[in-house]
Amino acid sequence: MTSAAENILERPETARRTRLQELWLLFKENRLAILGLVIFVLFFSTAVVGVILTSGEDPVFDPALIRLQEKLLPPLARPNLETLAQGEAPRLGVYLFGTDDL
Structure with missing residues (x-):
């Protein structure tokens, strides 16, 4: 019995994945989720660029x-x-x- 216990203790421990790594691995397998993320990032970046171009002291596009x-x-x-x-x-x-x- 001691040999089995020693065998377990001597075995190198495999690298454990964090929850975030597990989530990312599952997310990468789902192509629709990736497409949704890409579309979300495009809409979000368009909104941010719109705010940047229409605000400030000298906006590129003055909405007023x-x-x-x-x-x-x-x-x-x-x-x-x-x-x-x-x-x-x-x-x-x-x-x-x-x-x-x-």
Whole structure:
């Protein structure tokens, strides 16, 4: 009986996985879960970039600037520079996402 007990004690212990490692291994096997994570990260990063581009002292896209003459234009439309005041034209020369009531 002592040989069996000694045998157990002499055996090298295998590396134990943490719960986080177990979770990650199970998560990697599920392709739909990976796809969901990728979609979530894309939406989250889009929201963060949107906040960065529309906030601060000199935003790239100023949501407070009202252009009634440029209302309801489709995406990638060029602005009418004759009706806009100096400095109101979009920085890239086109309305990337168009304009709407918001």
